[in-house]
Amino acid sequence: MQQKNITEFEKEYDIKEHPSIKGIQIIEGKNNFPISWLNQQGYCEYQIYIEYMKGIETVPTPEMTHGSAIHNQLETIFKQDATPATFEEAVEASKETASMSRECFVVAPEYGIRGYIDEIWMKPTEIVIIDDKPGRTPYQSTMNQVRAYCLAYKNMTDETRTIKAALRERGTDNLFWIEVFTPEIEKEIKFTIERMHGLLDGKKPFIPTKNPNKCRSCRYKRYCEHYKK
Template identity: 25%
Template sequence: MSNMKKPYERLLFEQEQLYQDAVTKQQQGETNVRFGRPWVSASRIAEQYYCEQKVELHLQLGEIPTEEKQRGTDAHEELTAEAIETSRAELFERIYSDQVTVAQEMLVMSRFRDLVLLGQVDAVVFRKGQALMLFEFKFSRSKIPYNGYHVQAKVYGKILEGMGLDVSNLHYVIAVIPPASRNESTLFSIIVDAVLTNGPKESRLNVGPAHVYVYPYRSHDAERDIDWALEYWRSNREAIPTRNPNKCRSCEYRNSCEVKSRS
């Protein structure tokens, strides 16, 4: 009997091993990530492009609940309410199958240079081990696909690439949805179907109340964005605050921010 693992079995083993290695290093005090963390998350990297000082205050002081955060959490839960829970083993097997598979809320991780990146992707469309479309859903009154949205999607793409999945034809999708539409549970499938029908090409779509943007994933762009962010996590530099005073005014950490108090 052959001891060769199938592709999905190998991927599952590598993911579990990477997770355990990262946790063990943290427990033994051997992690080289700032604040002794085992990995750097995609969402944190995206937040660095909004205000790195805010990221640091969050890690130092903890989460400060806000209505906006809670609305965003509730909206994502509503959007994925129709998702069918499955085991990682079954999901990974489907990823390599001939059928189109839409993975929602998928936990992904991979090494990047000397660190581990981790994230939970809103949705990815796979077929035959190839990542075709990566979806990032944002709830905002503004229709603008802000830079941080792009960064987060590109980090997810780089993680998928690091997992050994085929990203040669990957496109990432930013769907900006008005908060008033957060309870429309069918909107997820409507957006995914519209993007797949449109095909893998850079485009802008209006899907119901959502503004949907499709872009080709470029590995070198992702590496550039990640490299800048990881300089902070390696403690090679201090946190860089935003220069936009409007961000400071709405920040839940403004009363604890020395940068804000000096401005």
């Protein structure tokens, strides 16, 4: 596959920073959150409240640091041989010739989500959207994250080709989970995204995890009123 380094977009958006919630932008007049938050939501919603609503910052875990290092290394290698292209050029060209890109930015103002796809394969017959994760377990939270990338991509392109969501073991070629982005799955992820907006708008309460193992390993436990030693 050809390697395309997507560096810009033909469409421009009206973007403002949210006045009080860290990480939230207001795009086309609607709150817009990073898609990666869906992974955090599945782990513990209250963690989102502590980090972004209260603005508590902590030191990254060794696992986070290691993951970022691998991610940056792959991105550097990719850019060495990739050809610059706009998002629209890459999508259109892929209808004839398969290509792949890393760190592909997608945004869907209609649904209030945005994020960077780790890797995307654009083929004449299908689009495969890949998110790299440690381990080989497809958790609901990680599946929701890559499904939201699919939704944002589809919203940007009105894509008629088959879209697939995939999880890959970080640092390997192992796609350990893959599914077709069906209308039923699209409906489910829209529901999850709406819940996130309800949390951020103050219409719904942040529910803490009931898993004590998650609490013990949480980097925010010292700031959490729900943590029980």
